[in-house]
Amino acid sequence: MYGLKTEASFDSAHFLADYYGKCENLHGHRWRVVAYLRADELGATGTQRDMVCDFGVFKREVRALAEELDHTFLVEEGTLAPATIEALTSEGFSLTMLPFRTTAENLARHFCERLRGRGMPCSQVDVYETPLNCATYVAEEPPAR
Numbered sequence: 001m002y003g004l005k006t007e008a009s010f011d012s013a014h015f016l017a018d019y020y021g022k023c024e025n026l027h028g029h030r031w032r033v034v035a036y037l038r039a040d041e042l043g044a045t046g047t048q049r050d051m052v053c054d055f056g057v058f059k060r061e062v063r064a065l066a067e068e069l070d071h072t073f074l075v076e077e078g079t080l081a082p083a084t085i086e087a088l089t090s091e092g093f094s095l096t097m098l099p100f101r102t103t104a105e106n107l108a109r110h111f112c113e114r115l116r117g118r119g120m121p122c123s124q125v126d127v128y129e130t131p132l133n134c135a136t137y138v139a140e141e142p143p144a145r
């Protein structure tokens with residue numbers, strides 16, 4: 001079994017709906033995303049011969065996904081009134097509407113699924129909300145190479 005790991009980070013605001021504590025308020029994090037690829041076999045031919053994946057390709061994919069969220073307000077769908085969304089948008093703020101609660105766990109799954117959707121054999125993603133607090137998502141099935 002072979003593995004690769006790379007990371008990216010992004011700065012975003014969020015709040016947790018249905019949370020009773022300080023995280024129900026709007027606040028921000030520098031989220032750190034560590035993504036892992038796994039493969040039984042290495043590439044056989046061409047530019048990726050004897051690689052799980054070119055590091056250049058891998059890091060660009062992870063950075064591109066982080067860039068989608070960077071300096072936006074991550075909002076779980078259904079947790080802000082339409083008038084609030086309209087007011088923020090009309091002020092020029094960038095909102096990213098997400099179909100899940102914006103926990104580190106769900107963001108880890110989001111990154112893993114998006115990487116797999118782009119053909120990367122992603123096996124795991126760790127998302128750090130703070131330097132000491134990290135959530136992990138492990139893909140159930142090893143992706144086919």
Ligand SMILES: Nc1nc2c(c(=O)[nH]1)N=C([C@H](O)[C@H](O)COP(=O)(O)OP(=O)(O)OP(=O)(O)O)CN2
Nearest residue numbers: 015016022023027029102103104105129130133135
């Ligand atoms: N399992 C999870 N727990 C929490 C998550 C999460 O994503 N998964 N998220 C939050 C909040 O986003 C919150 O911002 C983080 O809370 P907390 O750990 O309290 O934040 P700090 O480390 O900044 O707190 P200190 O007071 O500085 O220790 C909550 N829980």
Ligand SMILES: [Zn+2]
Nearest residue numbers: 014023027029
């Ligand atoms: Zn938070």
